[in-house]
Structure formats: C-alpha cells, structure tokens
Amino acid sequence: MTQYPSLHMVIDGERVSGGGRRTFDVVNPVTGETLAELPLADPADLDRALEVAQRGYKIWRYTPAAQRAAVLHKAAALIRERADDLARVATMEEGKPVGETRMECMASAGWFDFAAGECQRIYGRELVRPVGQRSTVRWEPVGPIAAFAPWNFPLGNPSRKLGAAVAAGCSIILKSAEETPASALGILQCLYDAGLPKEVAQAVFGVPDEVSRHLLGSPIIKKLSFTGSTVVGKHLAKLAADNMIRTTMELGGHGPVLVFDDADMEKVLATAAPGKTRNAGQVCVSPTRFIVQENVFGKFRDGMAERLGATKVGDGLDPETQMGPMANPRRPDAMEKFVANAKSKGAKVNTGGERIGNQGYFFQPTVLSEIPLDAEVMNEEPFGPLALINPYASEEQMIAEANRLPYGLAGYAWTNDVQRQRRLADEVQVGMMGLNTHMIAGPDAPFQGVQWSGHGSEDGPEGVKACMVVKAIHEA
Template sequence: MSNYPKLHMIIDGEKVSGGGRNTFDVVNPATGETIGALPMAEAADLDRALEVAEKGFRIWRKSTPQERASVLQGAARLMMERKEDLARVATMEQGKPLAEARIEVMMNVGLFNFYAGEVSRLYGRELVRPEGTRSTIRLEPVGPVAAFAPWNFPIGNPGRKLGAPVAAGCSVIMKSAEETPASALGVLQCLLDAGLPKEVAQAVFGVPDDVSRHLLGSPIIRKLSFTGSTVVGKHLARLATENMQRTTMELGGHGPVLVFDDVDVERVLNTAVPGKYRNAGQVCVSPTRFIVQENVFEKFRDGFVERAKALKVGDGLAEDTQMGPMANPRRPEAIDAMIANAKEKGATLHTGGERIGNQGFFYAPSVLSEIPLDADIMNEEPFGPVALINPFRSEDDMIAEANRLPYGLAAYAWTEDYKRQQRLGAELEAGMVGINSHMIGGADAPFGGVKWSGHGSEDGPEGVRACMVTKAVHEG
C-alpha cells in the first residue's frame, strides 16, 4: 500500500500536516490495515480556513463566466488524465470495485463540463416598468459555503460539493469524510492545478461535530451543503438556523421498487440486482424495498436469490470483483443486527446474512423476504447489501407501501402499462423516480429528495442556483 498518498489538509493552497495535530487512521476496508494518518484540524486551522474563504469569496465573486468555465473545464481534463490514480485511491480507502470508482471520476468530468457551460446561463431578468424607471432581478453568489461530504462516493460527493460553489462564484470549505480523504483531496487538487485561486477552496478534516459547530458558528459561512444521514442532517440544520445559513440537504433514503406482474421479470432482475449491490448497497438511492405483485413474486424472489449468490465478492482492486467490502467496521455490525431483528420478527433469509472471511469488512449479498413491516430493516435505511422482497396484491397497496416511510429520496417502478406509469410518476413521494430504469441521475438533472430525505438539489442548473441568491434592483 506504499502508493497511497501522504495525507494533509489544504488551506490557502498550503498542504497542512504535522505540527503535533491529532491524526485519524485511514483503513483499507479490504484488509483492515491502516494505510494513512490524516491530520485533524485544530480550532486555529478552522479559523484560518474561514479567514481565507472570506478573502476567496471577494476574489471569486468578481470572476467572469469565462474564468469559471476555464477552471472547471481544466479540472475535468485533469481528472480524465488522472482517472486511474484517482480510482485506485478511492478503492483503496473506500473498498468499491475499480470499475465503479472509474465511473465516479467520469461523473465528475461530466458535471464539471456541464457547469462550465451553465456559468454562462446564470442570468436574471428585467421587468416591464414605466419609461424612465428600471427593475432588474439579479442572481448573485450566496457567499462562502461549508460543504460536508460522506464516504460512500469519495470522488463524486466532493465533486458535487466543490463544483457548484465554484460555478456560482462562491468560495468553499469542504470537510469530506475522514475515512476517504485522499479522494477528496485529489478532486480539489485538480481544480487548483486548473487555475482556481488558492483562496477559493479549502479542505479540512476533523472531529465532525467540532468542525461543523465551528464553521456554522461563524457568520462568514452563508450556506451549508450536506450529504449524509437524516439524523446528522437534522442536527446540522438546527445549527445553521443560528446564523440563518441557507441549506441544501441530501439525506437518507429507503428506496422502494414497485414490480408489477406485466413486466419481463428477467429484464427487471438484470437491472435490479446489480443496482442493489452496487457499492455493497452503500448508496443513498439504492433500490432496497422490492414491492412485488403477487403473481410474479416467487419468480422474482427466486431469480434475485440466484443472482445474489453468484456475485463475485472480493478486493475492489481485483478487476473481476463485482462487489467489494463495506467501507468500515460499523457497517457489517449494523447489517448483522438488522438481519437478526428481521429473522426474529419472522422474515425468511434466503442467502447471505453473514460476513465473509476473517479480514476486512466483507459481507455476503443478502436477500430477505416476507419481512414484517415492524422489523427495523423495513423502517431504517440498511445502507448495505440487503434486498428486502415482499408480495403485494394491488396497485393501491403497493403505492401505499412505497409512501409509508418518511423518506422520499428515490423510488422505482417497473410496469409496461403506460397509464400506470403516469400515475406512478405523480403519486410516488420521492425527489427522483425511475420508471423501467434505475438510472435517475445525470449532470443536467437535479438530484435531491423530499420529506426526511432533505431539500434542495445538487447537479443540473438547480445545483448551481442553490449556491446563489436573488436580488431585486429598482431604479427610479
């Protein structure tokens, strides 16, 4: 593991480490071995980052669309050139297969290139007024942004957190997950190497609650962007109210998948199974609760189990691996507890339900069926490689189950009935709905949820505008 990079923070363009700071051990989830020591921010580091971000905003808010586009396009080119290095580092510290890590790099390339075009479309409007007067509506950057990114997409999440503020003309302080720091640093370095002024973007790490309280306690920060659990999101939202900071919150989900009896079951399985076990199920929009019409329930369940058993689980650095380890030791423990609770409640475990091997954090792809609705796993996001499959009779019952939980991030449905497709698009309570597809994201499409899954959007034009404020100017 000697090719894992030396870790640091980035403040005012300086690589900050050492100095007697506490460190956090970064672990390879495939082996359980420590591969790096991450310096943790002290209060003075955070104060310095805030001071620099304030300066950076004054610089970058005056940048032209052409300057912002040039930086974003340059960073996209550098990510392409560094794709293999970025992907390998992400796999080493997060565990996902190399193929998935490469897709993450390309997600960022697409997003940065889209934002490079979007910066020329951030215009307001002029109102119709009597001669001699003028009223205009302006879009302006909101100010310094505090951005918190989780570990499950160690390249893609930092790309979202950095790309939108940079495109909007804001400065940003990013605190990415301590478990996956090198990936986030690699993305930021691409922006800096592409010409982003060093004052505009900083990367800090530290005890999450300490960092969030320190940054959000400062009036310098004008906006919070957070991706993570609903529990933490609610806590941060409360902190943000003290200084009336705007928020974009992409929180947890519990993705329902409605499968009707008019579908080609094999076709659905060919999409649903890889979607479920992508990133070992550690995906906020993961298809999780399979709500299957009775006539095709047994065929769907048995086909799912067969495919789950056949998955190749192993070190993400091996090219033939289809599912890597879970990202940290907390996740197998949580999945063990949820599956045990479901079995106690009467659910049937068809495959999995156990760890694999005696090193790393590997967990077998698992399938439960006939799970009572009061089981923990039917109400709390499992965030792991577990598929939940239950039979239902009618369309109304299936929709009611899909909408039963307070989460509303992503929902999916499979049916050949066009009128039903239209009804589902309207009635499913989610920020994103996939019908006959699990592809619900894209650089040009808003990504976000409703209810306890948060508010606001990332990606698309909406992602940039979430980092802007509206100003009305009236001239007499």
Template sequence: MSQYPSLYMIIDGERVDGGSRRTHAVVNPATGEVIGQLPLADPADLDRALAVAAEGFRIWRDSTAQQRAAVLQGAARLMLERQEDIARTATLEQGKPLAESRIEVLMNVGLFNFYAGEVQRLYGRTLVRPTGMRSTVTHEPVGPVAAFAPWNFPIGNPGRKLGAPIAAGCSVILKSAEEAPASALAVLQCLLDAGLPKQVAQAVFGVPDEVSRHLLGSPIIRKLSFTGSTVVGKHLARLATENMQRTTMELGGHGPVLVFDDVDVEHVLNAVVPHKYRNAGQVCVSPTRFIVQQGVYDRFRESFAQRAQAIKVGNGLDDGTQMGPMANPRRPEAMDKLIGDAVQRGAKLHCGGERIGNQGYFYAPSVLSDVPLDAEIMNEEPFGPVAILNAYADEDAMIAEANRLPYGLAAYAWTTDAKRQQRLSRLLEAGMVGINTTMIGGADAPFGGVKWSGHGSEDGPEGVLACMVTKAVHEG
C-alpha cells in the same frame, strides 16, 4: 499507482500536515490495515480556513463566467488524465471495485464540464415597468459555503460539493469524510492545478461535530451543503439556523421498487440486482424495498436470490470483483443487527446474512423476503448489501407501502402500462423517480429528495442556483 498517497489538509494553497495535531487512522476496508494517518484540524486551523474563505469569496465573486468555465474545464481534463490514480486511491480507502471508481471519476468530469457551460447561462430578467422605471432580477453568489461530504462516493461527493459553489462564484470549505480523504484531496488538487485561486477552496478534516459547530458558528459561512444521514442532517440544520445559513440537505433514503405483474421478470432483474449491490449497497438511492405484485412474486424472489448468490465479492483492486467490502467496521455490525432482527420477527433469509472471511469488512449479498412492517430494516435505511422482498395484491397497496416511510429520495417502478406509469410519476413521494430504469441521475438533472430525505438539489442548473441568492433592483 499501488501506494496510498500522503495525507494533509489544504488551507490557502498550503498542504497542512500532522505536526502536533491529532490524527485519524485511514484503513483499507479490504484488509483492515492502516494505510495512512490523516491530520485533524484544530480551532486555529478552522479560523484560518474561515479567514481565507472570506478573502476567496471577495476574489471569486467578481470572476467572469469565462474564468470560472476555464477552471472547471481544466479540472475536468486533469481528472481524466489522472483517472487511474484517483480511482485506485478511492478503491484503496473506500473499497468499491475499481471499475466503479473509474466511473465515479467520469461522473465528476461530466459534472464539471456541464457546470462550465452553465456558468454562461446564469441569466436574470428585466421586468415590465412604466416608462422611466427599470426593474431587474439577478442571481448573485451566496457567499462562503461549508460543504460536508460522506465516504460512500469519495470522488463524486467532493466533486458535487466543490463544483457548484465554484461555478456560482462562491468560495468553499470542504470537509469530506475522514475515512476516505485522499480522493477528495485529488479532486481539489485538479481544480487548483487548473488555475483556481488558492483562497477559493480549502479542505479540512477533523472531529465532525467540532468542525461543524466551529464553521457553522461563524457568520462568514453563508451556506451549508450536506450529504449524509437524516439524523446528522437534522442536527446540522438546527446549527445553521443560528446564523440563518441557507442549506442544501441530501439525506437518507429507503428506496422502494414497485414491480408489477405485467413485466418481463428477467429483464427487471437484469437491471435491479446489479444496482442493488453496487458499492455494497452503500448508496443513498439504492433500491431497497422491493414491492412486488403477487402474480410475479415467487419467480422474482427465486431468481433474485440466485443472482445475489452468484455475485463475486472480493478486493476492489482484483479483476472480476463485482462487489467490494463495506467501507468501515460499523456497516457489517449494522447488517448483522438489522438482518438478525428481521429473521427473529419472522422474515425468511434466502442468502447472505453473514460476513465473509476473517479480514476486512466483507459481507455476503443478502436477500430477505416476507419481512414484517415492524422489523427495523423496514423502517431504517440499511445502507448495505441487503434486498427486502414483499408481495402485495394491487397498485393501491403498493403505492401506500412505497409512501409509508418519511423518506423520499429515490423511488423506482417497473410496469408496461402507460397509464399506470403516469399515475406513478405523480403519486410516488420522492425527489427522483425511475420508471423502467435505474438511471435517475445525470450532470444536467437535479439530485435531491423530499420529506426526511432533505431539500434543495445538487447537479443540473438547480445545483448552481442553490449556491446563489436572488436580488430584485428597482430604479425610478
């Protein structure tokens, strides 16, 4: 597939196209060319989606575990069959290398298959009570879910937002990012083609603040699931309080990476450099602040910069591309601003710090060192292809820097000291910690943060339970 698919919304199983609606131009970030026009919902569309979601919840909450599992497994099979088309669509509209898009499809396949099993394990419990009395605790679907997904993982984020509510027995209205809509539509279509009732899941697009206010202003919506920036997450959380809607918030991060002087430096770099520049650094759990012990700092910095300079940047559809463009014109502008501020304050720029070419949104892999704490990039998530390297004397200082910011999504540490590993697992303030590994996610593992990085979890059993409420029933 080389042609970008047509765009629409899905409401009650119907493909809702542009008509007289406003549209959003979808751009290929590798070329800057407009590749599609996305219809944006008006208030009538959103009201219709809400009404259908209410009906869908009445249908789906009474479905059996076997019915839900069959839909999720069927969708997983279809995604696998359609992997190449879905992956190419994602690369066209978001920019990441095709190999990364293919992996993203497989992430969804694994998650849906896991949830298909998890629906069989949504157990309650019976409490011990005196003879003649019976008390039970059960989990029930919370109700219609409003799910907002960002553009950085255009396949995986919609998969998370759709999979958990469907496994729990909820209906869902999905609003994915307008920059990358076709991938989300492809994921939802797999669910519908696998037998999901058309009333259970809808896909709408629109002006974000208009859509969020309209959906969260309705008492039909009983839960908000949001992935995105901390600033927007706080705004949505305030909106959700009006109707006391439950929330799962996966917000920004500023991933610290502690590297101690007992490690094999080249072994660590083999793992962290590709992970840093994955998806052009546009990853909420991206390793960003490298907190390096002085004994290995010089070697680590020099080899890191050499490796970053060697990364092949290009169109995500081209063979051999290791890093694609940034997803939209806002991101290179942000990189220029943050890196420029750091250098002005005394940081050393070893490579990058500039755009590549005269079309698309390409930005060179960048490395900064000796960055002062008052630089914006030390306090604001860069969300781009830039690594920040600073030297520290000892473990206490390194942990203090890791925990300095109000963010707590992912943290990483590299050390061969077993006792230190245990201390770090306890002392690092993050929802996910990787010790001697960058692999911190999985279909069976909870994904979420603490502090300003949000609350609640996606994936794992926790992802399904986040879409359910607990009920205690006492019978005398």
C-alpha cells in the same frame, strides 16, 4: 501500481499536517490495515480556513464567468487524465470495485463540464415598468460555503459540492469524510492545477461535530451543503438555523421498487441485482424495498436470490470483483443486527445474511423476504447489500407501502402499462423516480429528495442556483 498518498489538509494553498495535531487512521477496508494517518483540524486551523474563505469569496465572486468556466473545463480534463490513479486510490480507501470508482471519475468530470456551461447560463431578467423606471432581477453568489461530503462516493460527492460552488462564484470549505480523504484531495488538486485561486477552496478534516459547530457558528459561512444521514442532517440544520444559513440537504433514503406482473422480469432482475450490490448497497438511492405484485413474487424473489448469491465479492482492485467490502467496520455490524432482528420477526433469509471471512469488512449480498413491517430494516435505511422483498395484491397497496416511510429520495417502478406509469409518477412521493430504469442521475438533472430525505438540489442548473441568491434592483 498506484501508491496511497501522504495526507494533509489544504488551507490557503498550504498543505497542513504535523504540528502535534490529532490524527485519524485511514484504513483499507479489504484488510483493516492502516493506509495513512490523517491530520485533524484544531480551532486555529478552522479559523484560518474561514478567514481565507472570506478573502477567496471577494476574489472569486467578481471573476468573469468565462474564467470560472475555463477552470472547471480544465479540471474536468485533468480528472479524465488522472482517472486511473484517482480510481485506484478511491478503491483503496473506500472499497468499491475500481470499475465503479473509474465511472465516478467520469461522472465527476461530466459534472464539472456541465457546471462550467452553467457559468454562462446564470440569467436574470428585466421587469416591465413605466418609462423612466427600471427593475431587474439578478442572481448573485451566496458567499462562503461549508460543504460536508460522505465516504460512499469519495470522488463524486466532493466534486458535486466543489463544482457548484466554483461555478456560482462562491468560496468553499470542504470537509470530506475522514475515511476517504485522498480522493477528495485528488479532485481538489485538479481544480488547483486548472488555475483555481488557492483562496477559493479549502479542505479540512476533523472530528465532525467539532468542525460543524465551529464552521456553522461563524458569521462568515452563508451556505451549508450536506450529504449524509437524516439524523445528522437534522442536527446540522439546527446549527445552521442560529445564523440563518441557507441549506442544501441530501439525506437518507429507503428506495422503494414497485415490480408489477406485466414487466419484463428478466430485464428487471438484470437491472435490480447489480443495482443492489453497487457499492455494497452503500448508496442513498439504492433499490432496497422491493414491492412485488404477488403473482410474480416467487419468481422475482428466487431470481434475486440466485443472482445475489452468485455475486463475486472481493478486493475492489481485482478486476473480477463485482462487489467489494463495506467501507468501515460499523457497516457489517449494522447488517448483522438488521438480519438478526428481521429473522426474529419471522423474515426468511433466501441467500446470504452473514459476514464473509474474518479479515476486512465483507458481508454477503442478502435477500430477505416476507418481512414484517415492524422489523427494523423495514423502517431504517440499511445502507448495505440487503434486498428486502415482500408481496402485495394491488397497485393501491404497493403505492401505500412505497409512501409508508417519511423518506422520499429515489423510487423505482417496473411496468409496461403507460397509464400506470403516469399514475406512479404522480403518486409515489420521491424527489427522483425511475420508470423501467434505475438510471436517475445525470449532470443536467437535479438530484434531490423530499420529506426526511432533505431539500434543495445538487446537479443540474438547480445545483448551481442552490449556491446563489436572488436580488431585485429597482431604479427610478
């Protein structure tokens, strides 16, 4: 059995803990019991991390592409070798089923392998000039990066940020969520063991506002990469603006799913139900607002209620579990408030709607239907296992509802009408669109939102280029 590890920060290759530092209790969401105490950074720790990151950038920016690629490939291999232990630790601290955290390991390894290939594909260009003149355009690493990763993908989120920075030739200070530190440390250790110089990547934890203000207030940091809520993203963007720090913001969503009457309803339900309960709905691209053509509304609503109601909820380490607990006590509290508010507005609860037991952070997979648009859950990202289902008469009304909110991360649509598919691809305002699929991410595809869901890309060539700047050089 995998044991939960002792916790620390990593600065200049040193495991930093103790010393009278404040601590944070990392808890098991199944039981609410403390797994370990996490040391939190003080200002001196952050100053040291910044100084090391500056040194690390000077080392890594000039490291040959082949060497950077070799480190990433080796780290990917180590993630695969250690996948069972990494997955179990991630489940202990975040709660999702171990099958999901193991898939997260594989995705992280795949991203490292793809980023390694991008090391060799960072091409510039030469411009056409008269004889005797020469102008070139090249890409350079942006500099030291401050990266903030949330708890919902405790392995994948740190991997995205680490892989892009390492491939681009940047140094990085990673602050992952205090709820899930061991997962991030496990991924970072794979990079160290693969040969990454200790100065290139640091890991700190702390009071989020203190850490963000300290790092983003430093002239050393040249890029901010943040994944999290829109509210926090807007706050960090303001801090970054004071030093003109470049930003990549992967923020909240409120995923619309347009279901038309010509779709294969069994296929839609077989995809939508597990998509909704994946990580207990704590996914920024989770399918959430089901916008259903009215003549199939009843069939879809009842089918979702049947499937979600039959979901096996339990300990993520149990191989029979289909949905684990929510990650922290704030989430079931939020679900109760959303459901109560929707019911007060006249919404119907078709299944679920309540906590499960009095131990841990479990909440029932829930279907709400016929929900007035002024209900809080129809306007704020629920980030939980709530499926919101409403009927609509026409394609135009369905598109209007999909675009009603300022969020634009992921959208989905189910229809066999090819012309309609093209219209939806054009008209639904999101950064990623799934047509007859909920699979919208891959290491070679950009992952990004529009409007309040952020800007900039992770994954794909775009994710590496987001850690770089363009320089034009003119010679005569």
